[in-house]
Amino acid sequence: MAKSRYVYVCNQCGYESSKWNGKCPSCGAWNSFEEETLDSSPVAKRGASQSVHGLSDNILELEDIGADTDIRYDTGIGELNRVLGGGLVKGSLVLLGGEPGIGKSTILLQICQYLGKEHSILYVSGEESARQIKLRAQRLGVDSENLYLLTATDAEAIAATITESAPDIAIIDSIQTMSINGISSSPGSLTQVRECTNLFMHTAKDQEIPVLIVGHVNKDGAIAGPKVMEHIVDAVLYFEGERHQSYRILRAVKNRFGSTNEIGVFEMLDKGLAEVANPSQMLLAGRPHNVSGTCVACVIEGTRPILAEVQALASKTSYAAPRRMATGFDFNRLNIIIAVLEKRLGVFMGTLDVYLNIVGGFRLDEPAGDLPVAMALYSGIMDKQIDEELIAFGEIGLGGEIRSVSHAAQRIREAERMGFRRCVIPRQSASSIDPKDYSIEIIPVSTLKQAFSLIK
Structure with a gap:
């Protein structure tokens, strides 16, 4: 029978310890240790017939790899395209974070209107019902026929649905509400967030479908969850600005397909986020x-x-x-x-x-x-x-x-x-x-x- 053991993991740097510590010995953060459950099961010894085969057949020469430019989807929002490095890259995994109410879900729903003209979009929500999303879509003027909604929190079922339905673009709102049934910890824990992100990463790469993930932030302003989650994704975007002010700044903290120095400036209006073409003015x-x-x-x-x-x-x-x-x-x-x-x-x-x-x-x-x-x-x-x-x-x-x-x-x-x-x-x-x-x-x-x- 499988046994379970408990470890304590720092939510800032991922350091693991067998006992709880007030201060992380690796990064020095206080009160950052959270309990995780690790399921361990005996592994059968491999015999000669169970030997692992090498991957030499999968090795490619640099000259044999196609040098075509990345396929990018125009989001219809110039400021967002600037931050992404020219558009949404096919097969990429993008993490969007920011304070509550700053406009993360709003901008994702807005780009669905433009992308839905030529591409199919699957919008998965683990926080809101389909009716709530419909009401926001009406307020923002989003009525695309290629936008499909799914309300679920089972990450494995969502990944299987993305594979079966094969949409052109997938949106997950938010990663903290997703969970894998085989993991005993609750949704939003370090293990769940890390494994769910890893699952969606493999889905995006295998199916060559761009996946956008919404991430919550903690009280310090950083994306909640293990830091390794930001290493897994291809791009990390942050919304900056006070939720009670009208202006928002979108900044790329990490981007494997473009510069991390670009910013996008938006203004929150009644009908959603509007681009600010002249930030200086x-x-x-x-x-x-x-x-x-x-x-x-x-x-x-x-x-x-x-x-x-x-x-x-x-x-x-x-x-x-x-x-x-x-x-x-x-x-x-x-x-x-x-x-x-x-x-x-x-x-x-x-x-x-x-x-x-x-x-x-x-x-x-x-x-x-x-x-x-x-x-x-x-x-x-x-x-x-x-x-x-x-x-x-x-x-x-x-x-x-x-x-x-x-x-x-x-x-x-x-x-x-x-x-x-x-x-x-x-x-x-x-x-x-x-x-x-x-x-x-x-x-x-x-x-x-x-x-x-x-x-x-």
């Missing part, structure tokens, strides 16, 4: 006039330059230790910039609370955002306004120097297109461009002191 809408502590930055997301407004506020603290808060910007990077301002320029902030915000829910992860952040901080502290037609980008070194960044020409072109007349750039980046090619005034600087001299 959206992020700069409603800029305040004649106000200190604000500066415009230009960052590169993939191949797209995007302008974003940086706002900084410095006020006298009422606490023993001043507060530092950053929204949309790395907190540790903010502390470094504050330390550089104090040491190299004598701007004392020991008695000031500092608040930094990137408008529109956007996030500045690129070093080119250092200079506009420093200029916004200096403007807010000195209460001096930065010219509304001025834009800046550049990395700040610990010596107070302005270091060069990549794609300077693209950033300047975007600033020029958006109507800015002055652009502050690192002096090293200015050596690779010709100012005569632009109608915008290019101001090269090599130190923070030179950049701050423009704030009057």
